[in-house]
Amino acid sequence: MSECPLHAPVSIPADGTPVRPSPELARWRAQGPAVPLRYRDGHEGLLITRYEEARAVLSDPRFSQQPQRMPDSHAALVERVPPGEVDEEIAEAARLSNILGCDGAAHLRLRRAITKRFSARSARSYIERVEEIVEAAFGGLLESGSPANLTRVYAEPISAQVHAFVLGIPEHLVERFTDVYVRGAPLQVQHDLLREAIAHRREHPGEDVITDLLASDLSAAEVLGMMHTLSMSGRDTVAYFIVTAMVALLSDRSQLEALAADPDRIPAAIEEIVRYGTMFLTVFPRTALDEVELGDRIIPAGTTVSVSAVSANRDERRWGSSADRLDVHRDAQGHLAFGDGAHMCVGQQVARVELAVALRRLITGLPTLRLVEAEQLTPQPLAHPVATYEAGSLVVGW
Template sequence: MTAAQPTIKPQPTVRTCPFDPPEEYRTLREQEPVTQMTLLDGQSGWLVSRYEDVRAVLTDPRFSAGGPRLGDSTPAGAPHTPPPGMFIFMDPPEHTRFRRLLTGKFTVRRMRQLTSLVEQFVAERLDAMARAESPVDLVQEFALPVPSLVICELLGVPYADREEFQRNSARMISLTAGPEANQEAREAMRSHIHRLVRAKRAEPTDDILGELVQSGELTDEELAGVGSLLLIAGHETTANMIALGTMCLLDNPEQLAALRADPTLMDGAVEELLRHLTIVQYGARRIALEDVELHGHVIKAGSPVVASLTSGNRDAAQFPDDPDRLDLMRKYSPHLAFGHGIHQCLGQQLARVEMKAALGALFDRFPTLRLAVPPEDVPMRHDMIVYGVHELPVTW
């Protein structure tokens, strides 16, 4: 008689609290830190949930970043070639070639030099909010425009094009739009950047995209991919951290009061919000290049592996003293919100600058800021690769 095969559970996705990952992750970390799962795209793969194991997977060259993405129409097991310039889906040496060109453009020093520009954009958006009749949607009036203005300025993309690129990027990271809509959005975004590249080649500009064009090291197709990637990452992630971070602080009034009483807490507050909320909600996906043993399990070559950033950032072994609690005074410990290893977020310093400027000025300008709807009525982005809120009605 054939023994029954164990049931493979689906990757956890259901939250009971808008600021916490699914509760199943706590059990997985304690009992099954490496476990076989049915992943979001329906494939059977492995989920890694402990902090140290997540870091190990993301730095182990036996795990490739080059597998199909969520929403990709490539059939399971078929060869996958990332689009030109999409270096986050590449391994060395190709990944190294792109990363080397970009690292110097996102240094800590260069990003801090942008602080005055970011503060100017923040002040302008807050002035517009103050003139508006409340309630307003904080996403559309503040959280989305600020990073969009900044990344457009950095890349040399006209801000007037924001509706087009915001619409396309939203479809590209949607889990419900479907492969055809995802692909159409990707092609539209690349075509948009491609037009800009041709214009900058004809008339050089003093911005990151213009500098990359003039370097002569990338083809137009590669430039279109790099530009698309930077444009999406430069506004989607920070916009959602600003909006979700605002909602989270409003839900923790004692923490917010401490922050307002002592602005020197802002650096630590931003790190804690990044850790606590971890908006890359469904993890970093890798493919095993060979058989790898991890916690007694053999992950076969070709198997997809999801390193859960959200679960790793709630691991008590790394973040003692109740990791599920938001604590703006928590002693800093390196978190996984920006990933880890060679693919760690290139724009993380820019995101920090934007979050500090946006959150500090928002609560200073509107000390009575509050939700205009019950928290349970705020539409959350469960359907997107990048978590957050679809809209955040606020009043003051």
């Protein structure tokens, strides 16, 4: 048994794309389950590249979200805002409701307040509304004419509007919510909008996340902070997967034709699509609380450990020799595109519904759809605070 290899630390490779990840990842997997990684702040940790070890880290409570070594986390961003640019409640909200940076009972308390609206049962109940949103976006796509930017006209509106619906953003605020959280706005403006939405739901409760938060034991600051975290999380993920799915399918017509011939297979194929086009080159970093044995390695206490979901989902040991190929008939259950363990993506069931409805409408409604240009076919700057791929612009014709 040995400690992890001591060769020079690596940096997250930026020469890959969602459908063709950097070959460095495969090379590192061949060397072992972990490689030394240099983080953006200069300290060194480990990058887990293989599937079994990645899943073990994500599900092991000895790997903690604290200390949160993410310079661009919400809490860190608020701390860096010059005095007077945000009010005191926003700073308190960021400190008290940091669900992405806590563990154990604190994490469970925050997560428990929102899980009902993201369950598989709830997600199925949203199908009718999701179909309405998708149909409106599809109409907008047709109106825009060929060629069209699928990202801007179709993927982003669907993602933002379904997100607003599930959260409980009142109808009269949805357009502003989209502007503020998709196009960006100062932190004070973002939180002020959420305050309006929360005040509305306090007077007009519904079947939504805001209503559930208000009925929980969370304080007013915690409700505001949780809403901000949820508003920033997941929305861009769905848009990313719609775009990446279509880039992959339009680049491999045999897979597109298989789904066009059997549209009822699309929900099952979503698992393979998100495995193949995984967004997270690394998920949120953990810190080993104790000395941990991982395979034939010993990870010392205090070590920062990041899991590469992209690499794990391409691991030949789990997915076979065709791991780098999209196969819509593959059983891809168990992938790590939505993480694993206690911090697994809370919105994954809703995302599955959105993706299935959005992709089915495109595949069945535009049989002559073709790829004109896609930014993500060439390496793009990685998104932060964790290393993730961006959707980029996707221009299609028909």
